[in-house]
Amino acid sequence: MAAKKILMLVGDYVEDYEVMVPFQALQMVGHTVHAVCPDKKAGEKVRTAVHDFEGDQTYSEKPGHNFTLNATFAEVEAETYDALVVPGGRAPEYIRLNQRVLDITRHFAQANKPIAAICHGLQILAAADVLKGKSCTAYPACSPDVRSAGGTYVQIPVDEAIVDGNLVTAPAWPAHSRWLAEFLKVLGTKVEHPEIAKV
Known part of the structure; x- marks a missing residue:
């Protein structure tokens, strides 16, 4: 297996699990993962938020861990x-308002490179106009x-994932095991x- 170099786009109040779990899991299997945030440098932190499903009409939100960036957004090529990995939260x-975030996202789509997006991460793909004709x-x-961005939205269980070509998407963090496996x-x-050897 050739190790891959993976970019992760994050910002303050990214969902805690959706940044921590893929960042660590992808490194665990040997890939290099660079987590970047507009206007921040390697070594700086973003705040995270814990989104949970507790019986309300939408998710609840609580403070999460601080997450340390390991690369500088301005230096991304x-x-x-x-x-590309796009967590939610x-x-x-708001990072979809950054033109360079959209340009970076378009590069991966136009080059047909693998993109994994979860939860609210699809807002960036929609803003970058890279969902036309895609099921996600x-x-x-x-x-x-x-x-609105021309994609086909598919409602699936919260612990499932969908693959359409280079694009892997999931509804929320309960899908991590399926989303990351795909x-x-x-x-x-x-x-x-x-x-495992039997004793």
Whole structure:
């Protein structure tokens, strides 16, 4: 398996699990992951938010961990990366206003490189206008964004994921195991499961 270089677009109040889990899991299997935020540098932090489903009409939000960026947004050269990860939370709503975020996102779509987006992360893909003709999912409240951008929104269980070509999407963090497993397939990453010796 060739290790890949993966870019992750985040911002303040990115969803805690949706940044922490893929950032660590993708490194665990040998990939390089650079997490960047507009107007911030390597070593600086973004705040995260914990979104939970507690029986209300929408998710609740609580403070999460601080997450340390390991690369500088201003230095990103999209051409040098193999894939893109877009977590959800509140960050996508405002970092999509940054023209360079949209340009970077378009690079991955136009080059047909793997893109994994989850929950509100689809707001960035919609704003970058890269969902035309794509079947995808998102947090249900983002379905109008997907449809307005020409994508086909598919409602699936919260712990499932959808693959359409280079694009891997999921509704929210309960889908992490499926979303990341499908993303690894699109990346061409094979994880071996040796038989556990019986005692």
